[in-house]
Amino acid sequence: MRIQVRRTGGFAGIERHAEVDTSGRSDAHEWQALAEKALAAGRGTPPIGVPDGFSYQITVDGRTVYAADPRLTEEQRKLISRVLKEGA
Amino acid sequence: MTTNGGFEPVFCTVVPPHVLDRLARNDDPALSGPARRTLLRDSELRSRRRVTTEFRLAAAPTAKAPSDQPLRTVYDAGHRTVLPGTEVRAEGSEPGQDATVNRAYSGLGATFDLFLKAYGRHSIDGDGLPLDATVHYDEDYGNAFWNGEQMVFGDGDGEIFLDFTIPIDVIGHELAHGVTQYTANLTYYGQPGALNESMSDVFGSLIKQYTLGQTAAEADWLIGAGLLAPGVTGKALRSMKEPGSAYDDDVLGKDPQPGTMDDYVRTGRDNGGVHINSGIPNHAFYLAATALGGYAWEKAGQIWYDALAGGELGERAFFGDFAKLTVKAARERFGAGGEELQAVEKAWEQVGVRIL
Helix, strand or coil: CEEEEEECCCCCCCCCEEECCCCCCCCCHHHHHHHHHHHCCECCCCCCCCCCEEEEEEHHHHHEEEEECCCCCHHHHHHHHHHHCCCC | CCCCCCCCCCCCHHHCHHHHHHHHHHCCCHHHHHHHHHHHHHHHHHHHHHHHHHCCCCCCCCCCCCCCCCCCCEECCCCCCCCEEEEEEEECCCCCCHHHHHHHHHHHHHHHHHHHHHHHCCCCCCCEEEEEEEEEECCCCCEEECCCCEECCCCCCCCEEEECCCHHHHHHHHHHHHHHHHHHCCCCHHHHHHHHHHHHHHHHHHHHHHHHCCCCCCCCCECCCCEEEEEECCCCCCCCCCCCCCEEEHHHHEEECCCCHHHHCCHHHHHHHHHHHHHHHHHHHHHHHHHCCCCCCCCCCHHHHHHHHCCCCCCCCCHHHHHHHHHHHHHHCCCCCCHHHHHHHHHHCCCCHHHC
């Protein structure tokens, strides 16, 4: 499973992008469960966020959903922060 | 399931009205409730704006005049995302050990002061609204935002960004989003969104200048100076004096802001480039303020404030609509033959904004 996160906006307006390929990872099933939940709660079109809030684009195996701060689910927040931290 | 706990952000204020209408009719009360309240409040705000415009009243009549003192509360999110968090400093209490809390508290006070003393505005709604801020939001959170009701500040990751309460203009910037919400309520997308961002940079910068007692010539005209971690190549996040010159770093990339309409960036990202194209009206303000000299909040700031809060600026205004209102404000406040009018017209011309 290929999980990509693109974060745009924010006070600085600086974009960040990272991705994680779960194949071959020992914690792959954990990533997959998290990604599926994050995807299920996402929106098909980008929501207009709050002023200076981050906007997120989450793509899992080619399927993309959108979300924005501060209205993220627990799973979306966790997935986004893990991908941006651990991803390349 | 959201992580907001019992707190309900007024996210709807930036949602287009047709979407709000649909949400308000949703069967799920969690969706319809906030949307209905927002619609109701929007209509109240609109009628108040009409009243202000038509009858030149300061605000809707209230039983009691708002206080000349702010009503500040600072909360600590404890690195979680539940808002507002634990109350750590209330109005009138002494500074504590946490410098972040104290900076937020002072920044709220400085912002309240500028709007009251320079423009006669009582707090962000013009009616004494309490000022709430949450600090230490989330872990390594490199951002600050206005959620429709309060300000939220992260501590930064320490590698790229430091604590977002460090620059006072960032605190002013977030509060100014509140002022915009309660006045023109500029849609946070595309050109109206970039104008919304620019209002926050303009008044954020003015709050810094006011606090430091700087003239237009003395000011650095930077947004977010002191926010970048020591290893980052850059002086700030944005420059009103020279948009596009704030940073050029291996990790961050280069400051993408244009200073004139020739370089206007069309993009779907960042809500249609709200933090990018804001460079254009930002630079126009800088040009007008430095041409006029002296304290920027007195003349240029007053003209910009009149245009923003005068009741005539629409939610979907473009740069040209705003420019036209600044020209009108300059003429009405300082006279048709004044240097103010000339400076404002020339500033917009220099950045390539045609006055609509």
